[in-house]
Amino acid sequence: MFIVFIYNIKLAALDEQKVGTSFVYWISLIRKVPSTPQLGTPARPIRFRTGLHNTLFDVLKDRGYKFTDSELDWDLHWADVGWVKETLDHLHLEEYQRINHFRNHYELTRKDLLVKNLKRMKKILEKEEKYDDAKRYNFSPTSYVLPQEYGLFTEEYKRTGGVYIMKPIGKSQGKGIFLFNKLSQISEWKKEFRYRSTDQQAPETYIAQKYVENPYLVGGKKFDLRIYVLVTSYNPLTVYLYRTGFARFSQFRFSMDLKGIDNNFVHLTNVAIQKTTQEYHDNVVKSGIGCKWDLRRLKLFMCSKHGVEAVDTCFTGIQELCLRSLLAVQRVIIQDKHCFEMYGYDILIDDELKPWLLEVNASPSLTADTPEDYQMKHALLDDVFTIIDMEKRLTGTEDHIGGWDIICRGKVDFQNMKPSLLGAFNEREKNLAQLRKKRKASSVTTSAANSNQTKAK
Numbered sequence: 001m002f003i004v005f006i007y008n009i010k011l012a013a014l015d016e017q018k019v020g021t022s023f024v025y026w027i028s029l030i031r032k033v034p035s036t037p038q039l040g041t042p043a044r045p046i047r048f049r050t051g052l053h054n055t056l057f058d059v060l061k062d063r064g065y066k067f068t069d070s071e072l073d074w075d076l077h078w079a080d081v082g083w084v085k086e087t088l089d090h091l092h093l094e095e096y097q098r099i100n101h102f103r104n105h106y107e108l109t110r111k112d113l114l115v116k117n118l119k120r121m122k123k124i125l126e127k128e129e130k131y132d133d134a135k136r137y138n139f140s141p142t143s144y145v146l147p148q149e150y151g152l153f154t155e156e157y158k159r160t161g162g163v164y165i166m167k168p169i170g171k172s173q174g175k176g177i178f179l180f181n182k183l184s185q186i187s188e189w190k191k192e193f194r195y196r197s198t199d200q201q202a203p204e205t206y207i208a209q210k211y212v213e214n215p216y217l218v219g220g221k222k223f224d225l226r227i228y229v230l231v232t233s234y235n236p237l238t239v240y241l242y243r244t245g246f247a248r249f250s251q252f253r254f255s256m257d258l259k260g261i262d263n264n265f266v267h268l269t270n271v272a273i274q275k276t277t278q279e280y281h282d283n284v285v286k287s288g289i290g291c292k293w294d295l296r297r298l299k300l301f302m303c304s305k306h307g308v309e310a311v312d313t314c315f316t317g318i319q320e321l322c323l324r325s326l327l328a329v330q331r332v333i334i335q336d337k338h339c340f341e342m343y344g345y346d347i348l349i350d351d352e353l354k355p356w357l358l359e360v361n362a363s364p365s366l367t368a369d370t371p372e373d374y375q376m377k378h379a380l381l382d383d384v385f386t387i388i389d390m391e392k393r394l395t396g397t398e399d400h401i402g403g404w405d406i407i408c409r410g411k412v413d414f415q416n417m418k419p420s421l422l423g424a425f426n427e428r429e430k431n432l433a434q435l436r437k438k439r440k441a442s443s444v445t446t447s448a449a450n451s452n453q454t455k456a457k
């Protein structure tokens with residue numbers, strides 16, 4: 001026990017980032033280190049910790065993992081971002097422990113920091129005279145961080161006008177969002193900001209973002225996409241894209257009539273907003289699908305209207321913007337081999353089939369509104385854990401795992417990118433069966449080789 005303690009202190013001392021004096025930190029050094037039996041076997045089941053009691057909990061239980069409420073003795077912690085902020089820096093993690101967020105994930109997932117990082121990346125590329133690459137960063141609608149860039153914003157607004165959308169950086173699910181097309185319409189917000197500043201309270205930061213006025217419509221209704229991206233390492237950058245995602249529809253016909261600019265039910269496609277309408281409930285009862293369309297269904301619909309090539313270009317564009325956003329933060333995010341992260345990308349397609357990045361969520365919703373939704377999220381998460389591979393069953397060379405396809409292994413060659421598999425047929429069961437078969441075959445070969453070696457001795 002004493003030796004383990006000394007060994008852990010040594011390890012921690014090597015790791016400058018984690019050296020701290022907090023109680024949790026020192027306690028984390030002296031915990032028991034379960035080692036020998038292979039993780040994920042009956043002798044050593046994987047112990048998980050989480051505060052969630054939704055699909056995620058079911059998936060982990062179904063995989064045979066054991067729930068623990070221990071602060072420190074867990075193998076896998078599906079933590080909320082608050083815990084990461086407050087506790088992760090003060091913990092010494094063991095080799096085998098895995099956690100579902102990178103420490104400073106907010107560089108990608110906070111609206112203002114995402115904008116800042118995308119702008120910075122564009123500038124770097126322009127400085128390096130990579131103008132074509134820099135132009136490919138035009139997937140984020142023009143945005144200003146307020147109040148910091150208020151002067152710059154008003155100057156630009158007086159020149160160009162148009163409709164903007166105000167989004168508080170610290171909220172989600174459409175909360176606090178409003179549209180405006182006159183500077184006077186943000187005077188309420190300005191007043192509150194002045195009042196708060198004198199009160200010495202930090203004012204709430206917003207981004208004012210150019211509103212995409214020409215969204216792609218289906219049956220006259222606006223939607224945005226939820227796409228899942230999994231990063232298992234920032235260095236080398238290792239990224240997977242899930243084939244299945246969904247479109248979230250508004251229940252109301254879209255219109256840019258300025259009289260209805262304050263109608264969030266028309267303009268915001270968040271399920272949390274749509275759910276509060278009678279129309280949503282009527283649709284759930286009638287069709288059982290709520291306000292969502294499976295990505296594949298949308299892709300087929302779009303192919304029938306615009307042809308496969310145009311839709312492939314659009315969907316490959318989505319894959320490209322996911323990768324480019326990650327490249328923009330690759331150098332700022334603190335790489336940590338214990339961390340992985342599954343992001344929920346919010347993407348809007350316009351009527352010219354151009355994809356726009358609206359935001360990246362660090363904690364995409366894992367609760368299900370319909371049985372179909374439950375099945376999809378269960379499969380999605382189950383495949384995440386197959387990739388995280390705490391049981392050590394993969395070889396590390398697999399390109400397709402369940403419904404996930406690897407889209408970056410260290411480097412991306414944008415010039416020679418194959419059409420994206422986003423929205424493709426998700427044959428995860430078949431794929432998983434193939435992986436199991438391969439593993440069986442290779443373990444038979446290994447044990448045959450071992451017995452030959454023993455005989456030779």
Ligand SMILES: Nc1ncnc2c1ncn2[C@@H]1O[C@H](COP(=O)(O)OP(=O)(O)O)[C@@H](O)[C@H]1O
Nearest residue numbers: 172173174175210211212268269270346358359
């Ligand atoms: N620039 C934009 N143009 C058009 N619609 C937008 C824009 N930004 C956001 N929206 C709409 O508002 C919704 C909420 O915005 P989002 O940035 O995802 O914030 P939240 O964190 O509240 O979900 C989106 O799902 C989309 O329907």
Ligand SMILES: [Mg+2]
Nearest residue numbers: 173174346359
């Ligand atoms: Mg959103």
